[in-house]
Amino acid sequence: METKTVRALFERQVEAFTGSPEFAALEAGCGDYDAFIENVARAHLKSPQLVAFLYALAPPAAARDLLGNLLEELGLEAESERPHPALLEDLLRAAGLGHRLVEVEAQAADDVRRIVTEPLLYGTLREVGLAALTEIVAFEFMLSRVSGRIARALATHHGLAAPALEWFTHHSEVDVRHAEQGLADLGAYAAYYEFTDDEALTIVEMTLRENVFTRRYFRDATAAGTPR
C-alpha cells in the first residue's frame, strides 16, 4: 500500500473537515463550543486503551512507535508531563463543563463498549487492527495540521487560556512526527500481515468512507455527500 495514496485520502478528509460549515462556525466565533469540547473529550478520553490495543497487534517495525505513543498517552514519556486524558479533563473544567465530566466519561466508555460488543465486520484481528490503526493515524494527521487552528479558535472565541488548551497545542507539536510515523506504521502493518495493496486500500477506504473527524467532533452534523 503506497503511503502517498493514504496521505491523499487523509488530506481529503482534513480538507473536508476544515471546509465544513461547523468548522467555519468554530473559527468565526459562532460555533457550539460546549458541544465541540465535549465531543473532542469523548473521542479521545479512551485513546490510551485504543493505542494499547494497537500496540498489542503491532508488527515489529511499528511496535516501538506505538509503545512511544502509548507512554505519551499515559504521561510516562519524558517530554510529556501529564496523561492525555487528564489534559482533556482540564479542558472540560476550564470550559465550565466540569459538571459534565462524569457523563462524558460514561459516553466514552460506552463508545468502547459498543466497539467490543458490535458484531465484527472483519474476519480476523488482522483487518480490525488495520481499520483501527487507520483511524488513529488519521486523527494524528489531522491534529498535526489543524489543532493549532482549533486552539486559536477556542482561545479567541471561547476565552480559554493556554493551560486549558495544552491537549491541542501538544498535539500540534507532537503529531507532526506522529503523523509521519503513523503513515509508515500503516505501511509496515500492511506489509507484515501480508495484505495485498487492494485489500489494504479497501479497508483504509472503508474506514474513511465517512469523514471520521466530522463524525467524532460534530456528532449531529454528519451528512452524506460531504466531500472528502
Add this chain to the structure above:
Amino acid sequence: MRLVGATLYALRIPFVEAFSHSATERRWSDSVVVRVRDDAGTEGFGEGTPRPYVTGETVETMLEHLGRDLWPRVAGRDLPPAGHLAGLATFLPETYLAGALAPNAARAALELAMLDCALRRVGRPMASVLPPRRTRVTYSGVVTAGSVERAVQHARRMRAIGMRHVKVKVGFDDDVARVTAVREALGPGVTLRLDANGAWTFERAVAVLDAVAPLGIAAVEQPLPRGPVDDLARLRQATPVPVMVDESLVTEADADALIEAKAADFFNVRISKCGGLARSLAIAARGSAVGVGVQVGSQVGETAILSAAGRHLAAALPEVTFVEGSFGTLLLAEDVSVESVRFGHRGEAPLLTGPGLGIRVVEERLRRRAITVRELSTEG
C-alpha cells in the same frame, strides 16, 4: 390493554454515504416511527418508510393517514392478547389512502408498534409469536449505483467483510460492464443478484440478462416497471435468470396475480411495503406454497426498528433464500437503539431475544433526529 397515546416521528437521519439506484438517490433516512403507549404506561415502537414509487405514500401522507385514519380507529380500544399476531393484524382496520396503491408503510408502522407494546407489557419476546426456525440470519450486501469504478470499490468492500450474497443495482447504459466488473471484484464464490428497480424495457432486460447470465446471476429483481404481470411472465420465459418481484408485489392480491400468471421465481417481501408482519407472512406463505422463493427485503435507511422486525421475519419463515437490511451505522450516521442491529462478518447476525422487537429504542435520538413530531391521544 388499551392504547392511550401515540407519537409520530418523521426522521431525517443522515447517511454516512449517499445510496443511489435507478429510481432515486437518498442521503438520509426518511422513515416515520410510531411510538404507542398503553394504559399501563408500556411503550412500543414501529416504523414505516413511505415510498411514492412503491406504495404511493409520502412522509406527509403517511403522517396524515396515521393521525386521521388509523390511530382514531385503535385508540382507546382493548387490544387482542399479545400472543395472537393475526388477531392484532385484523384489529387494525383496512384503510384507504387517495392516490396511493396501499397505505402499507403507515399500517406496518402502527402494527409493529402495537405488537412491540403488547409483547413488552407481558415481558415476552417476538419468538413467542414468531418462533424462529434458525439461530442466525445471513444478510446480503448491496452495491449501489454510481460509476463502474465506485461499484467495484463497493464490491471490494463487500468482499473485505466476507459477504456471501451481493446485490448490484442496475438500470443504466453500462449495465453489462458494471455487472462484469462487480463479478470480477467479488470473485466466483459469492452469489450475485441484480436489481433494476423497474428501469428496463422488455427488450433491454432480455439483452442485458442474456449478456450477463454466463457470469452466474442468482436472480434479477424488478427488471420491468410495475405493470401487467404477463410482461414479467413473458420475460421469465425469455431469460435464464430467475425473476424476483418487488415493486410489483405490494398487496396479497398482487401475490395472487403473480402466482396465477407464473410471473415470478422469487418474492421480495418487505414489511413496510407489504403492510406489516402479518401480511408479509401471508404473502411469503402464498409464494412458498407454490414454490416461489422468498427474499426478506429491507428499506434503504431503515432504522433498527424495521431491521429488528425484518430479522424476526427472516428467522421465522420456513424458507428464505436471501435477506437484506440491518445495515445500521454502516449507512446511518446514528441508529436509534441501544443495541446494534448491524450484521457482522459474512453478513451474519444473531437473533434478537429481548422483549417485544428485542431492541431498546432511545427516544431522545428519535426526537433529536426528527423533522416533525406529532402527538396523538385518545381524543385524536
